[in-house]
Amino acid sequence: MNALIKPAFDVARIRQDFPILGEKIRGKDLVFLDSAASAQKPRVVIDAMVHAMERQYANVHRGLHWMSERTTEAYEEVRDALAGLLNAPDRSHIVITHSSTEAMNLVAHSYGRGILKPGQAVVISAMEHHANLVPWQMLRDAHGIELRIAPITDAGELDMAGYEALLQDRKVGLVSITHMSNVLGTYTPAERIVQLAHRYGAKAMLDGSQAVVHRAVDVQALDVDFYAITGHKLYGPTGIGALYAKRELLDAMPPWMGGGDMIRSVSFEVTTWNDAPYKFEAGTPAILEGIGLKAAIDYVQGIGFEAIAAHERQLTEHALSCLAEIDGVTVIGHAQDRGGVVSFTMDGAHAHDVATLLDRQGVAVRAGHHCAEPLMRRLGVDSTSRASFGIYSTMEEVDALAAALVRIREFFR
Amino acid sequence: MNALIKPAFDVARIRQDFPILGEKIRGKDLVFLDSAASAQKPRVVIDAMVHAMERQYANVHRGLHWMSERTTEAYEEVRDALAGLLNAPDRSHIVITHSSTEAMNLVAHSYGRGILKPGQAVVISAMEHHANLVPWQMLRDAHGIELRIAPITDAGELDMAGYEALLQDRKVGLVSITHMSNVLGTYTPAERIVQLAHRYGAKAMLDGSQAVVHRAVDVQALDVDFYAITGHKLYGPTGIGALYAKRELLDAMPPWMGGGDMIRSVSFEVTTWNDAPYKFEAGTPAILEGIGLKAAIDYVQGIGFEAIAAHERQLTEHALSCLAEIDGVTVIGHAQDRGGVVSFTMDGAHAHDVATLLDRQGVAVRAGHHCAEPLMRRLGVDSTSRASFGIYSTMEEVDALAAALVRIREFFR
């Protein structure tokens, strides 16, 4: 797509690109406010995957025949697309994984067990998704790493003084913090997080699972060492994600999984590894998923992150003001810089009941701990309901959410 | 599908189910003899994935709304389908992975580092795919496990006496051997392999990546402890595979990757794990891929493994007799019990050149070491060309291969 002739953002036109948005739920139009869990897929993604399966498919990398050559080319394009999306220097910085969960586990295993030394510390924050918490707990227990938790403020922002205090003894080898909270919507000050980590001699990873969907990310400007993303939240298929990493780190890190593609040469005695990023990619890759994700990245870049961010800001502000007007509904998290995710509770109603009763009215939200149990504890709640927005979300859908909540509130009285 | 009214095997009808088989390569009909690398996808698989993306999609497991409930149900059906395919007792024995490579890495990490003790040994064979070799080398180097290699005969069969000899000191904790060689086509005597392992106190894993595509597998009859498969060779999408394991092993094994879905409860101090199989599945699963693989399994079961095996036997025998007639072409591997994979070399022509020259004539085969470098060394070759068959392969395609090889032979003279 040509970046120069970017048409004005037109949500109605965008919605036509998503076949599923025409579906009815219990006779009502689907109001899908659960994109932060997983986004719907545009026609171009579906078409790209279908095209591969119907017309151009074979295993990649090792094949010498026409189908394999063409499929390899199509698949490897996702690496360039990802490098472009994140402004990585080139495709050799992009390890393709099956999810951001796998990307972060890769770092915890390879960098964690391979480079960090027992006695060193890892810093995460109090608002991490389990995917950026459990791997570090496992590293702590297996490898003698100390796990430190950077505090957050009551507004749901990272407590920067508290964070810096954790770094001061210079025992921290790695910081791994979310770039955008999947519960609170909070964007963390990524540049400062990385700068501080570097100042105290630590490497820095950002969990970009949410952030990359909503705003332009520039890993070089951030100077971040590792950046993890997941495809299915970015309007791409499931089963694919990526890890950006600085090249010297990838070169220094030992491989994690063994198998085809990640080797240079194998004998029973000694095996040598392929160059990064392939060193970290064992087995047949997610070929169809790569082809789908490439289409998704092209699609969102065609719309442009400026327009996407503006649209989502509008939706979020509208949601915050609608919810503020509903008596008994409390929004959780008040970060200054926030993306299209709004968590809330309702007095006297459990979040599950709220979500089910919204669903009865055709409105899909998520409810529970959102894979962030420790954050729930920090916030003093068991669970929240969460509405989250995508490029196809509309102001009318926010209104529908608010109206449905008003009814639930009455129902619970 | 109704197992009772199974129509006679009709390859022409089957071919109509695979849209890609209508493609032309360099103006010629595609002759796709590379299914062992990855199989083509039938219409039902494409349709199932499209249906999910167009009409019924959301993240699974944690969602309380209509789309999430329906998608969870559709996704979880693959577990039953896999249990049925392998005759596992129930779905709780099926861990869903992203490939058989990941399945075997899971066992090498979780069972290998978690249960096996330094000083114990793991036995693999001389004909393993790198996916069932490199993870054990990494385990050897990281965890002090001895790696033993069961020899093969010149015919390319497992040397059972040599295998048993490796077990005799009872230091072997785990045997992991392929159920069917991706290079030689050899089926290994799986039942005897498992029995002998058990007799000497070892657990047994079979790499079923190839076998499960070509014949009925019954993990209970085999009494095997672990069985690994991969979806994309079974006419399903990429990015999905599975590990069958006995329940008591899954219960005893520590988790491997950390993240969402695999936990029971999380606090910064202590995290408890979900029950198996979920304990081993971190993060958003391969939802679309699960839905696609379910359709693929239904499809092959609808045809029936008896018919599939008979068809492929016919193709293989025809191929062996055609190739035997071409002067200078040598088939590699002469196992008594073999599946639809035929490797060969041509005097004076490198396998790559053979594959490229076949491709020029529209015939797609693989060439190289087939991710089995140590096997190449054992066989005294650098590489082979490999033709492999699927349910859609025809006798005419075998003829086309033979005719193209005759031309190449002349060209090289």
Place this chain on the structure above:
Amino acid sequence: MFEDLRNLYQDTIMQRGKSPKHGSRLAVFDAQAKGDNPMCGDRVHVFLRHEGGRVAELGFEARGCAISIASADLMAEAVAGQSDARALEIADAVFAMVRTGDITDPSLDLLRPLAAVSEAKSRIKCATLPWGALQSALAGSGAEKGSVEA
């Protein structure tokens, strides 16, 4: 005016969900067990006191939604005065009901308000959570059902 909501959230569920009659720990108990739903964080702790070979009283502490709490509260009444064997039978009937949408035993009419979860699949676990804990308590395991410590 709330027909669309009331199918699942019948008055019984709403009332008992809000103000359960048996939602407290027993001062004296001879069996107990916890249950939890790892996917959503709901927890229940069930306490039983027996007298003369029968369940004399059941109380519970719970963190959860209206459905799980109402289910626990109805459970307390359904099993009171029953033998352990009968209590387990009732639990089985509930596990069947939440799948089929029906309960065949007329003596269990009390539990019928839970039947509608059969068409809200993601909430079935909410309804069965207390019943799983009851099974554990009666089995004497007293452990968090199915939990595996790190």
Place this chain on the structure above:
Amino acid sequence: MFEDLRNLYQDTIMQRGKSPKHGSRLAVFDAQAKGDNPMCGDRVHVFLRHEGGRVAELGFEARGCAISIASADLMAEAVAGQSDARALEIADAVFAMVRTGDITDPSLDLLRPLAAVSEAKSRIKCATLPWGALQSALAGSGAEKGSVEA
């Protein structure tokens, strides 16, 4: 009769692939490097002898296909008598040619038979393998290019 095959496998490739003129280790050499293609197992070992600041001779040992061996053999002739700087320029021209399908420098017509790999993408690495090793040898690294030991 072999038009469909000959586009890529021109006579030069076939002859040099079968019987390379420079396919042996030099008895005396002052630079050497290995190259390998991990995906297919092809390997090449390049040996160089300089005289008066120029490449006097290039020999190689290789395990590989006709394209990689013919490429190495043509390389030996293309760089003989050239300065290191010029040899590297020629290597650059080859890396460009296998992508574009053309070589612009008429003095390198000798290498033109390799141009057709540009439309057999999976074989580009075969053609460039010896040239990568040449670059390593001239850079004096002498290591297997890019390899990482376990």
